[in-house]
Amino acid sequence: MSRGTILITGTSRGIGASLLDICLGQGWNVIACQRKVKGEIGTLRSNCDSSCHEIELDVSREDLVQKAFRSIAQSFSRIDVLVNNAGVFPEPTDTPFESLKPSWFHEAFSVNLLxxxxxxxxxxxxxxxxSNGRIVNISSGASSITKREGRRYCYGASKAAQNHMTRGLANEFFDxxxxxxxxxxGWVSTDMGGSQADLDSKxxxxxxxxxxxxLTLQQSGQFLDRFGQSDTYLW
Ligand SMILES: NC(=O)c1ccc[n+]([C@@H]2O[C@H](COP(=O)([O-])OP(=O)(O)OC[C@H]3O[C@@H](n4cnc5c(N)ncnc54)[C@H](OP(=O)(O)O)[C@@H]3O)[C@@H](O)[C@H]2O)c1
Incomplete structure (x- = not known):
């Protein structure tokens, strides 16, 4: 029995690719969105309880977002879960403020927020x-204003802005x-997290x-860790 339809952005690698695999194994119909479709996901990973529908999507391009959803509408009328996973960390780790390039802020905000x-x-x-719509915005401990650590100016600010939008959406759509x-x-071993990270993406x-x-409606507006706990991260 299918668990419903889940759309995940950024499924080409890292956490998004692992989430795609796990969701297919758990019986979801997955709309797997990535910048360049390789054309092999559906055949390699679908089974009788789940399906994988590949869509080409660069989340930072308004025209391509519109095009992708026009294509999705040809096969789907309902989506149960949206996972906004696609993300970038444009600045080299620990770059001091005085060395930041405006283009890094631009890239971080155009992908992570816009x-x-x-x-x-x-x-x-x-x-x-x-009947149980869920939006999961993949955030980061680096977004926290209360517990501001390290540099990560461009990435952290863009994820803090995304958090702000998350709270707004939770309020607006609760009813x-x-x-x-x-x-x-958490800190995951991927291209973004690096090989020193302590967690495995699978x-x-x-x-x-x-x-x-x-997830339940009572959790709407919360900042959760991967286990669904709300006391790990501070806004
Ligand atoms: N790894 C960590 O330790 C960690 C910690 C906290 C939060 N996160 C968050 O977790 C999410 C996934 O991170 P990750 O570690 O898996 O990173 P990753 O390995 O660098 O993968 C990033 C994914 O985002 C996609 N992406 C980037 N820009 C895109 C765009 N404009 N349109 C569509 N897709 C785009 C990439 O696609 P391409 O292959 O086309 O570039 C790739 O699939 C991100 O939101 C990140 O901020 C990660």
């Missing part, structure tokens, strides 16, 4: 058709039964899928 905003806007008509959360995966994706599956 990308999330545009995809969410386009996805809302589909989510509203679900329409849409659950909206920020979810931080393990993290397994915990995230369980959390996403069990």
């Amino acid at each position: 990308g999330t905003a545009m995809v969410t806007q386009a996805c809302l008509p589909f989510l509203k058709k679900s 329409q039964n849409l659950t909206v959360v920020a979810l931080s995966p 393990e993290v994706a397994t915990q995230m899928e369980k959390t996403i599956r069990q």
